[in-house]
Amino acid sequence: MLADTVRDLTQMLGDQALITDPDDQAPFLHEWRDRYVGKAAAVVQPRTVDEVCRVLRFANDNGVPVVPQGGNTGLVGGQTPDQSGNAILLSLARLNRVREVDTVGGVITVDAGVVLQTLQDEADKADRLFPLSLGAEGSCMIGGNLSTNAGGTGVLAYGNTRDLVLGLEVALPDGRLWNGLSKLRKDNTGYDLKHLFIGAEGTLGVITGASLKLFPKPKGMRTAMIGITSPHEALKLFSLMQEVAGPALTAFEIMPRIAIDFLTRNMDGVRDPLEGEHAWYVLAEISSGRGEGDAEALLMQSMETSFEDGLVEDAVIAQSLDQANMFWAMRHGLSEAQKPEGGSIKHDVSVPVAAVADFLDEAIAAVVEMVPGCRPVPFGHLGDGNIHFNVSQPEGADRAAFLANYETMNERVHAITTRYGGSISAEHGIGQAKRDLLPGVKDAVALALMRTLKDAIDPKGIMNPGKVLADSR
């Protein structure tokens, strides 16, 4: 059966398109943290949209599970097959054409396998901005970003990935191609299909292409690192900066003092950004469409008002692009800087923006009560209500003993999150990691609707089985 699959697909696509050697397959089957490892009958690398459709038709006819994959940077195991070795891993990496850049209309149309950074660069060359930005941008692919509705640091001003999409091209499980590429800002001709596939993590079909919004490039940017006493003040500062800068406030990230300690200790070239120590830090960014002077003025005005209001203890405005980049490197380096500190129990949660500070108070108290001495390092996108609630082990404690609390701590934090009307996966998705948590937190009718949609669009259940929803076969 597996041999048949490989033989038939080789016949269809040529042997250059298939990888069957386990060593050569390894980069596709090992998730980068080695948290998820899978097996596959073959790694299949189509070169055209038509080949993607033919592979799916074959898989549907023969009941072969298909696991689509972009840059293999996902954090919830959505891109990794199970251990059976029955599935084919469908890599979109060779579908990597930038199809069109429409500067006047502000639309870029790309294949799914285009690396996010390439897409950003293409926009930049056209003097436009593609605002999706996240740590993995050098290797993640836009098809994966779309399939997981990726978040990142640009959400505050530009929205989630789904908000950047004008049109989509999707190969359906039975091999039909839906051409929903569009450059239209307004179109009310029937159900909105694109939003069904965005964020579906490859369980309803394979995104092969997309038309995406481009934005005017900011003409001036200013970044500040701000010392503050608590998330409650951070929330007030956020309101104040939105009031002053409006849509020009393009980032508002928060981190606790311990994050700065971890960074100065574990990351080369990082110095304490402010003179004294502060309980919390905010990384704020202003992007002006008018110019450097305007960005500077907006930031200065925000800072002056917040000093007067006693909201801010200290602040430093980056004096060069290098310094701004260093602030961002600190923010992006946080996960890495946590590693030398031992085991870490992680959560990717969101709550309503107005509830972030209360949530943090409560969740921090809860995990410290649970494991005395543990070191909470909650950081993230306060402006979106999205906190990466990471908890490092107590200093000198046994790593394994601490990590034994993983599930119970997740349960506790997720319960608090849910009580605030929050989400247990703000931006990483469900994949295999959180699949079995969903029934505990999600509206039962929503889950039933998801199952109805899955069964209707992928009746044979070949698309990324066992991800998001349990495999029903």
Added chain:
Amino acid sequence: MLADTVRDLTQMLGDQALITDPDDQAPFLHEWRDRYVGKAAAVVQPRTVDEVCRVLRFANDNGVPVVPQGGNTGLVGGQTPDQSGNAILLSLARLNRVREVDTVGGVITVDAGVVLQTLQDEADKADRLFPLSLGAEGSCMIGGNLSTNAGGTGVLAYGNTRDLVLGLEVALPDGRLWNGLSKLRKDNTGYDLKHLFIGAEGTLGVITGASLKLFPKPKGMRTAMIGITSPHEALKLFSLMQEVAGPALTAFEIMPRIAIDFLTRNMDGVRDPLEGEHAWYVLAEISSGRGEGDAEALLMQSMETSFEDGLVEDAVIAQSLDQANMFWAMRHGLSEAQKPEGGSIKHDVSVPVAAVADFLDEAIAAVVEMVPGCRPVPFGHLGDGNIHFNVSQPEGADRAAFLANYETMNERVHAITTRYGGSISAEHGIGQAKRDLLPGVKDAVALALMRTLKDAIDPKGIMNPGKVLADSR
């Protein structure tokens, strides 16, 4: 059978909830232009979400068609039952509570039957902006706006109705209630269900409530009426103004000279806004988050640059709120001002923004060739690529003879629209008016997918049968 329906529903909801007298039913069954007139076994007016669910469960069990209705202001007959009299008309008008206004988080949660203007007023009272705005706002209801993904004049800066939604509450055809109300800016826990119901025109379920985004109120606004030679220059002016004002450019509407003639002739109190006559007019609006002076400065800078570039022939900036309101009254009064000029053949189309001018050239030439002497009055949201391509009859011609060209002219204009990658319904939806046009213009796979979704979510086909998709029973 019909008598049974009325009896059972009366038993369930009390006789205050049902209207069976034809005269009392008339306001619900006649669309305001009398273009669509339907019959109903009863007009049912539930007072609670639970009652909506019970009505649907009953209808689903008994195969009774259900036509949901908000303010009865739709333009494509989506809210009007057929002539059989088998359906019940489900009015959401009594579900009219504003459930919560969250000023800090910027979220308003409302029942489906809240009138749009009430919603705007509630936001205003909280010193916030709910930016959806359209001609019918005094009577249309938010549930209908959501079900049709209404457009309006705020789309350029704030997006379509779907972009304003954080969460949704929907009664499913079988009476289950999906509680998808949410205040979260980020949530990646499974398929995005809300976008499926938004714009589905009541064919998949009944939206009973929604949580919607609020925005900071602009602190300064300036409106200008600008004389210009052609849509090609208008497109350049649009780029220039976006470059200068960025997201502060909140409206960019276009109309031809003949629209001004119709307005001065047929609308009380309207004077020619500029001294000379110009082939085309642009109504541009700047909304600054900073203040009046800033709005003024942005508009002045745009105008100075565009005069220097020779883009603009003449322009007047409204010197008072009254004058600004008059410019907007002209824009909103255009449909009304067309009426005394005789029959009008209408199109609600959109094309990619960069193609608007070419589209207009071609479509105007086509209709004039078709009916010599006809008077094209294409106006609308150039910034969204959305043009209300209306064509008034030749002066003194026979109304009926002109209107006999309705379908063939629609066909011709839609064919041009489609060739530019456009949409035949940019903001009004499909309803019954354009249902049979869809197969001619829509991707066949998209249509098939829509049918799959309809059959999966509403297997008995009770929800608004014959709207958007043909009734398959």
